[in-house]
Amino acid sequence: MKILFKNKRILTKITFIKNNYSTAPKSLATLRIGEKDYRTDDYTNITPKILSYLNHNLHLKNDNPLSLVRRRIVNYFYSSFTHRGNPTFSVYDNMSPIVSTKQNFDDLLIPDDHPSRAKSDCYYINSTTLLRAHMTAHQSELLRAGLDNFLMIGDVYRRDEIDSTHFPVFHQIDAVRTQRKEQLFEQHPDLHIFEKNFEPTNPHTFKNSIADPTKQSCHTLEATKLMEVQLKNHLIGMVRHLFGEDIKYRWVEAYFPFTHPSWELEIFYENNWMEILGCGIVRNEILANAGPNNSIAYAFGLGLERLAMALYKIPDIRLMWSKDSGFLTQFQNKNVNANIVYKPVSIYPQCTNDLSFWLPSNSSIDTFTSNDFYDLVRDIGGDIIEQVKLKDKFIHPKTKKHSLCYSIVYRHLERTLTQAEVNKIHKEIEEAATKTFNVVIR
Structure with missing residues (x-):
């Protein structure tokens, strides 16, 4: 069986050996994305629904709120960092989301046993290729190209829960700023x-350590602290540029495999602290592997959806994908710094159906992967799936069979759903779950 999926910029063909539900890896033979064929294997877990999101580039569409936030951040960096009147930061916002595991993990020093590599977290095309899970996947290739200050902007893909703030596709801005000794210590050449x-010329003779929480062992404390001050000042300036001078913020120590030391920046939003970005001093091994080892760098990454939802009071992340003119016109032809508050076009009621099933004897409530079920639900229900929650776990006291119950919330963003059409979709999900996971509906 051959299935074609089309949008304006991509033609995707998936060839199945058997007429099975698309998330079952063993049924896949070849996967064609654009003009390229990819082999498939036991790692293949990408679905037709996820492939349909490729190349939409919402962050580049002028009537999308993500584009407004992107332009505001780019403008901040363009105005804050110049050399002889020209911006020193370059912008890369149209790179392919298909990357290698080397780019996504190995180049960033992410250990083989790190949970972010798991099939339950990423969309794999095969064991060596996946949809990027973060824009940092392009960091090393740009450093190897000789770039020193750059922004990387695009769509990233992660398997996750389903609710109003989570979606399998979101958009990130990642940035790197490097400085050589003469730049960092322009006023203090003795440092x-x-x-x-x-030995910077032969870094592999020195085992870099991150045992000291204040710095990497290869760096001087003066260099680390000066870069930390610059990084935090620049990011506080960006947050004030977006949310106003009076925004409350705080720094929280964090851990990332590719930076040390590392921090998260939180802002006080709607009476709660909300994390908006992660950052830190780039691990020297990454710089050394990318080229001349004569500099120190900082990096940060942030999600555009989270900022747009906070800035414009957008209640549901799915709205970023809406084609409804009532939504898009609220952001169309607006001044990039305009104070926009989203006004609901209409509010449509929810429909909630529960789905309970017995797991097969070779599975348990501890080993069943909810993200697999979420992908199945999303693939069949599409964007009318507002939320999926694990409602209950149960082990029969006599038979010792394991059961799970999920609550599925359906809501269309542009019209009222009837219970009859929801029931039809719910039945399709039941049948697919039975076939894919070998469960028995309760």
């Missing part, structure tokens, strides 16, 4: 980036 016993 150095690297410790005396570290």
Whole structure:
């Protein structure tokens, strides 16, 4: 069986050996994305629904709120960092989301056993290729190209829960800023980036350590602290540029495999602290593997959806994908710094159906992966799925059979759903779950 999926910029063909539900890896033979064929294997877990989101580039569409936030951030960096009147930051906002595991993990020092590599977290095309899980996947290739200050902007893909703030596709801005000794210590030429016993020309003779929470062992404390001050000042300036001078913020120590030390920045929003970005000093191994090892760098990454929802009071992340003119015109032809508050076009009622099933004897409530079920529901129900929640776990006291119950909330963003059409979709989900996971509907 051959299935074709089309949108304006991509033609995707998936060839199945058997007429099975698309998330079952063993049924896949070849996967064609654009003009390229990819082999499939036991890692293949990408679905037709996820493939349909490729190349929409919402962050580049002028009538989308994500584009407004993107332009505001780019403008901030363009105005804050110039050399002889020209911006020093370059922008890369149209790179392919298909990357290698080397780009997404290995180049960023992410360990083999790190949970972010799991099939339950990522959309794999095969064991060596996936849809990028973060824009940082392009960091090393741009560093190898000789770039020193750059922004990477695009869509990223992660398997996740389903609710008003989570979607399998979202958009990120990642940035890197590097500085050499003469730039960082322009006023203090007697200071150095690297410790005396570290040889930048031969970094592999020195085992870099992150045991010290204040710095990497190869860096001097002066270089690390100065970069930290610059990084935090620049990001606080960006947050004030977006949310106003009076915004409350705080720094929280964090851990990322590719930076050390690392921090998260939180803002006080609607009476709660909300994390909006992660950042830190780039691990020197990454810079050394990418080219001349004569600089120190900071990096950060943030999600555009979270900022847009906060800035414009957008209640549901699915609205970013809406084609409804009532939504889009609220952001069309607006001044990039306009104070826009989203006004609901209409509010349509929810329909909620529960789905309970017995797991097969070789599975349990501890080993069943909810993200697999979420993908199945999303693939069949599409964007009318507002939320899926694990409602109940149950082990029969006599038979010891394991059961799960999920609550599925349906809501269309542009019209009222009838219970009859919801029941039809719900029945399709039941049948697909039975076939895919070998469960028995209760």
